[in-house]
Amino acid sequence: MLITATRMLTGPAGRVTTDGAVLVRGATIAAAGPRAEVARLADPGEPVSDHPGATLLPGLVNGHVHLSLDASxxxxxxxxxxGAEALEADMTERAARLVRAGITTVRDLGDRGGAALRLRARIAGGEVPGPRLLTSGAPLTPPGGHCWFFGGEVADERAALDAVRRHAEAGVDLIKVVASGGHLTAGAARMWESQFSAAELRRIVGEAHRLGLPVAVHAHGTESIAAAVDAGVDTIEHCTWMDGSGRLERRDDVAARMAARGIAACCTTCGPDWRGTLASRGPRETRETYGRLAWMAECGVPLLPGTDAGVSQSGFDGMTGLLELYHWLGFSTARVLELATTGAARLIGLGATTGLIAPGFDADLLVVDGDPLADLGALRRVRLVVARGRVSTPAGDVAAGHPAP
Incomplete structure (x- = not known):
């Protein structure tokens, strides 16, 4: 299949091809560049999906979703x-919504009973549409702790290490640890209160890394963030920087250690609701609430966009609202698009597989009406999505859900 568009953003930021084209063979990009050059490589009668006035870019990466939650x-x-059967049906439908919105890779950070593992296999096998799915299995949490309802409760350090090994044997892509409380779990630790000691986190992370698995740590409190950094985790989810009374406590020294070690912040609480905060509380308070994104960027901390899709009021239809927040905070549109594609792929360990439009990379592609470099709202106007060579949104003569020729 030959896909052409008025402009092509190959990634990283600043790489723009006018009148660009991509040649897809199976699940892989065979060629990419100016239309005239790529078209010469196409076979006679090659299916063509042409998009005048549109932009072709890598598929988006959402670093933090919960397919098992319904956003109610x-x-x-x-x-x-x-029930198990209903849950898996719902998760399948949510995965389809994600990919139709242009998101071709996600990390699912809260599974119950291995449902995400089974869905991952069905998507990879072409049985159902969906993004590339990385799953953590049930997050590790103390008995009755935040997110206990996923089934990952561990009573002590030995149980936690056993859970890491069971997850690895089941085939998860990463381990998630709930190092602080959170707002979803009544009666558990408060958001800023730690649930694991620094020593426990170090041993859990060490065991996961020994087994070749990265670790994502849920941490709202500054104390739990610091412990996670010292434990050598790979990403910190939410990363809200709350002190012992729930007030903001951004620590430059901890952020500097994050930057030096390449530990990414996936600030999922900076979701599409930011416009409501802006309307009700004004620009100053909105910047105080969400400004940690800009502060961490200034400190050199890698940023991984994620929406927490599935929690209340955070749906599966896209992540444009979150990306518009980055832009409102002062990030250029080119930087925002890089964060959500090339940069995100690298931070989740897939930098050699996806996030770029280049020969040999997976055919994870998005075509939108207009120019997202001029207006990120163009990301809502999806014309075509291709996830590992499979078309998930109809365009022209290409049927949704069918593999590319």
Missing amino acids: PDPVGGLRAA
Whole structure:
């Protein structure tokens, strides 16, 4: 299949090809560049999907989703009430929504009963549409701790290490540890309170790394963030920087250690609701609430965009609202697009596989109407999505859900 568009953003930021084209063979990009050059490599009768006035770019990467949650006012209640069969059907539908919105890779950081592992296999095998799925299995948490409802409770350090090994044997892509409390779990630790000691985190991370698995740590409190950094985790989820009373406590020394060690912040609480905060509280308070993104960028901390899709009011239809927040905070549109594609792929360990439009990379592609470099809102106007060579949104003569020729 030959895909052409008025402009092509190959990644990283600043690489723009006018009148660009991509030649897809199976699940892989065979060629990419100016239309005239790439078209010469196409076979006679090659299916063509042409998009005048549109932009072709790498598929988006969402660093933090929960396919098992329904984004309702009570997502935990919905999960607890769902039977296994209904849950898997719902997760399948949510995965389809993600890919239709242009998201071709996600990390699912809260599974129950291995449902995400089974869905990962079905997507990879072409049975159902969806993004490339990296899953952590059930997050590790103390008994009754935040996110206990996923089934990952561990009573002590030995149980935690055993859980890491069981997850590895099951085939997860990463380990998630809930190092602080959170707002979803009634009666558990408060958001800023730590749930594991620094020593426990070090041993959990060490065991996961020994087994070749990266570690994502949920941490709102500054104390838990510092412990996670010292433990050598790979990403810190939320990374809210709360002190012992719930107020903001951004520590330059901890951020500097994150930057030096390449530990990414996936600030999922900076979601699409930011415009409501702006309207009700004004620019100053909105910057205080979400400004840690700009502060961490200034400190050199890698940033991984993620929406927390599945929690209340965070749907699966896209992540443009989050990306627009980055832009409002002062990030250029080119930088924002890089963060959500090339940069995100690298931070989750897939930098040699996806996030770039280049020969040999997976055919994870997005075509949008207009120019997202001029207006990130163009990302909402999806014309075509290709996830590992499979077309998930109809365009022209190409049928949705069918593999590319």
